[in-house]
Amino acid sequence: MAKLLKVKNVAYYYTAEGTRIRAVDGVSLSLPAGKALGLVGESGSGKSTLGKLIAGLLKPQRGCIYFAGERIEGKMLPSIQYVFQNSTAALNPRMRVKNLIEEGLIIQGKYRRQQRINRVLTALKAVGLPETLLYRFPHELSGGQKQRVAIARALIMDPRLLILDEPVSSLDVTAGARLLALLKSLRQEKHLAYILISHDLAVVRQVCDYVAVMYAGKIVERGKVEQIFSSPGHYYTKMLLSAHPSPDPKRRCLPKIIGEPVDPSHIPAGCRFHPRCPQATFACSHRPPAFFEITPGHLVACHRTQTQIF
Amino acid sequence: MLAVKDLEITFSEKNSIFKAVRKVSFSVQAGEILGIVGESGSGKSMTALALTGLLPPEAKVCGSMSFAGKTMHFEDNSQWQGLRGSKIGIVFQDPAACLNPLKTVGKQVAEPLILHKGLTPKEAEVETIRLFSALGIEPAVQRIHHYPHQLSGGQQQRVMLAAAIACKPMLLIADEPTTALDVTVQAQILRLLHEYVHNHSAALLLISHDLGVIAQLADEVLVMCGGTIVEKGSVYQIMQKPLHPYTKLLLASLPRLDAPLKLPLVANEGLTAEGGCVFAARCPHYRAICLEKEPPTKLLAEGRQTACHIL
Ligand SMILES: Nc1ncnc2c1ncn2[C@@H]1O[C@H](COP(=O)(O)OP(=O)(O)OP(=O)(O)O)[C@@H](O)[C@H]1O
Ligand SMILES: Nc1ncnc2c1ncn2[C@@H]1O[C@H](COP(=O)(O)OP(=O)(O)OP(=O)(O)O)[C@@H](O)[C@H]1O
Ligand code: SF4
Ligand SMILES: [Mg+2]
Ligand SMILES: [Mg+2]
Secondary structure (H helix, E strand, O other): OOEEEEEEEEEEEEEEEOEEEEEEEEEEEEEOOEEEEEEEOOOOOHHHHHHHHHHHOOOOOOEEEEEOEEEEOOOOOOOOOEEEOOOHHHOOOOOOOHHHHHHHHHOOOOOOHHHHHHHHHHHHHHOOOOOOOOOOHHOOOOOHHHHHHHHHHHHHOOOEEEEOOOOOOOOOOOHHHHHHHHHHHHHHHHHOOEEEEOOOHHHHHHHOEEEEEEEEEEEEEEEHHHHHHHOOHHHHHHHHHHHHHOOOOOOOOOOOOOOOOOOOOOOOOOOOOOOHHHOHHHHHHOOOOOEEEEEEEEOOOHHHHHHHOO | EEEEEEEEEEEEEEEEEEEEEEEEEEOOOOEEEEEEEEEOOOOOHHHHHHHHOOOOOOOOEEEEEEEEOOEEEEEHHHHHHOOOOOOOEEEEHHHHOOOOOOOOHHHHHHHHHHHOOOOOOHHHHHHHHHHHOOOHHHOHHHHOOOHHHHOHHHHHHHHHHHHHHHHOOOOEEEEEEOOOOOOHHHHHHHHHHHHHHHHOOEEEEEEOOHHHHHHHHOOOEEEEOOOOOEEEEEEHHHHOOOOOHHHHHHHHHOOOOOOOOOOOOOOOOOOOOOOOOOOHHHHOOOHHHHHHHOOOOOOOHHOOOOOOOOO
């Protein structure tokens, strides 16, 4: 299948107080049109940075990004829209909903006033907001409503790829569930591709076709949702799944978690997860593992998985 | 061990009164974990703050609580002084906001030990090091000299926990203790909370909007909505056979690893139910009476309770 998005070996390093932080360190992935990829991993693993690289908000120091066959590193395209983490806090408090949503179109300067209003109304409807909210200010909206305005701002540009950075983590339980339902239905209607960034595996499970698990700037496992959830290969993915609190009191399990999240300025050698891995061997602390395809489309970067297969 | 009776917290607004918590009563036994769940604004934190005498000054509070054999009235703030930090320990959601950025974390844990337990600074330091290693804040001997910003979010939360349990309180109150953390760090903290309750026969009041967290830890659960307790029962009853429509909505809204979301469609928005059921405006089963009359609390078999007209 032709891929809409192809990311090849991209890297992005921040420099803070003299230390180099390898936020994204050689990541490759691809996504067909109309499909949804979930990007999971703990805080600081580089999810947002990768999202911003794809959206062209940051330019990779290494690697290439192809969108619909063209190289796009560092370019912002209308057809790739990025909805920021904490986007609700980022809405300009002095602008009304209508202006917030049409801002991108005005900058683009392609449409007349009436056309713009029609498009605002369509976008508003797509995210399930009533027209009565058009002239409100952000502080007059609930968290869920603000998040919808942020999504409408992106949708109005007619993107083919929508990158949503932690869309539900700032929302209340019930508002979050409603937003997830909305994201699912939008995808079907508009044939949109998503990259959904979240630290919550269950959120990704609800919306996505594919999952990529990040750890300390690298993808450690990727595959179809069913593959990752029913037969996780990497020990970090297993750790994430076991730590997810199940709502079933009969399945109580407070797993013993080894070690601490990685300090990004001191990334371990070899497999970056090895200091926390229950199965680490000599090889794990010395050589970075390569990707290995355990079943078609399911890739794992782990020495142990590889030796177990053979 | 702890029994709260008719707790009511109100705020006066320009020309109206806002009830953040309405006549809430509950109790906790030693060695028991009581979970409180509910959406944002349901009054969970206000309830926790009342129990520790930390409500904002503009809040008006009435009701009483008996704790460790003493009955206290919420109106009288002076009674809390000796309790907080010694007999009642507190952990909040945001460790960064609660820890003093200018003091080493070791000092912040040692202080209550000196203040309430009368330890010498040297003894307190030894105890702090012991607590730090027990909670996995390693290397403890060096960590006590660090400032909060030198620790990760999960480590800061463990420092808060260390300060809260330093004096071995009988009651621990944890308000969204893991909401800001990654799942792996969350699992560590929940495990530590569980161990503390288990080893010291303490009681824990665990507040969370995440039913998954509650299901993993709690014995009994209170479901709060609009400042009232709409349902109460054992964790099995609540998670497996929820009765109240609001509890059902909360459960249906929780993204799960093993099943797709099934959201009930609710759209009574715009209804006002002032004086009626707090959930009527969003309830798929509401009837005329729900808009007019507050549903009374009904006691059911096996210690269960709900407040809903149709049940
Ligand atoms: N502007 C910046 N300057 C310096 N370092 C940064 C900057 N932005 C991010 N970082 C660092 O880069 C690493 C990756 O950050 P990123 O925001 O991509 O992580 P994330 O996976 O999105 O985390 P979270 O789940 O907390 O949002 C982190 O260690 C972070 O501290
Ligand atoms: N100082 C205040 N003045 C007026 N109203 C207040 C004040 N503080 C809190 N409230 C209101 O009291 C109600 C209960 O708040 P509370 O903090 O207990 O909710 P919560 O259940 O803890 O929610 P969350 O999950 O967001 O923490 C809310 O509607 C809130 O807006
Ligand atoms: S009392 Fe009425 S509105 Fe309230 S939960 Fe029960 S049925 Fe719904
Ligand atoms: Mg991020
Ligand atoms: Mg709260």
